[in-house]
Amino acid sequence: MGILIITYSVNIPYWDQWNLMPQLFIKISQNSLSWQDLIAQHNESRKLFPRLIFLGLGYLTNWDVRYEMLAIFLLACLVSVNIYRLNRLTLRLNLFPTLLLGFLANILIFSGIQYDNWFWGIQLVVFMPIVCITTAISAIYSRLNIRYKFLICMMLCIISTFSYSNGMIAWVIVLPVLILVSAKSRSDLLKQKWLFLSWIAVFTTNIIIYFYDYQKPELAPSIIPAFQNPEQTLQFLLAFLGSPLGSGAQISPLIYSTFIGGVEIGIFLCLCLYLIKHIQDNSLLERMIGWIMIGFYAIFRRNFL
Structure with a gap:
């Protein structure tokens, strides 16, 4: 690069x-x-x-x-x-x-x-x-x-x-x-x-x-429509997360990016649930928490642009 x-x-x-x-x-x-x-x-x-x-x-x-x-x-x-x-x-x-x-x-x-x-x-x-x-x-x-x-x-x-x-x-x-x-x-x-x-x-x-x-x-959008249209908001979030892997696909880039974003969110939630299930394992918690928080940044940073 x-x-x-x-x-x-x-x-x-x-x-x-x-x-x-x-x-x-x-x-x-x-x-x-x-x-x-x-x-x-x-x-x-x-x-x-x-x-x-x-x-x-x-x-x-x-x-x-x-x-x-x-x-x-x-x-x-x-x-x-x-x-x-x-x-x-x-x-x-x-x-x-x-x-x-x-x-x-x-x-x-x-x-x-x-x-x-x-x-x-x-x-x-x-x-x-x-x-x-x-x-x-x-x-x-x-x-x-x-x-x-x-x-x-x-x-x-x-x-x-x-x-x-x-x-x-x-x-x-x-x-x-x-x-x-x-x-x-x-x-x-x-x-x-x-x-x-x-x-x-x-x-x-x-x-x-x-x-x-x-x-x-002046050009900054209001956050209110995001709550008024939760389905579109969710699709936007998923498409945004999946776009690095979904863009350029032969099928609809929006659909593909949304699917990839959904898979990413699913994997992340599974990791969070796994950590919660083993919350008493201090060694596991210590080793995973850094990655979990980096994941949270990747997901929620879009809301602060």
């Missing part, structure tokens, strides 16, 4: 890129760039950290957007490394099955069906939350001190929140993994209560900052 990006990418900013960056470059040249400019709302998101990345790349490359595409590829590689590491830490399989699972995961991570993401620099924001979430969960399974784990996860959740609108889910996704993996008993939870209270305080502060002077975009 990296070779394809280098070969076929074009140095032409496209669509939202014109709305996001040129004004910042102008303000830098005028020495008038402010904090408000960096954290300003763009659509539903506050793209603070992507803006910093784009500014850095723009300064180094004279705003050659092809380097933004390569940055996207590097983020995808980081997700791949995190998934492989989680495989090694939680599944504890031999080398060949681990490599096979990593290969299958990479087919999805580097799928060509998401060509819009690979060849549109601003889509770096789409990769930021999943990079932060998988990196945080990978850190949780490490041998680091619990305080370092909390600090690392907090920083990654802050980056996720101020990268893309659905990135704020990271606070909810990461915390259960942090609790169940790092705290072995209720007494451990009580000993670390200040860490959890700090987590809640930082999360609340992030939400306040995020929604301060927040304006709903």
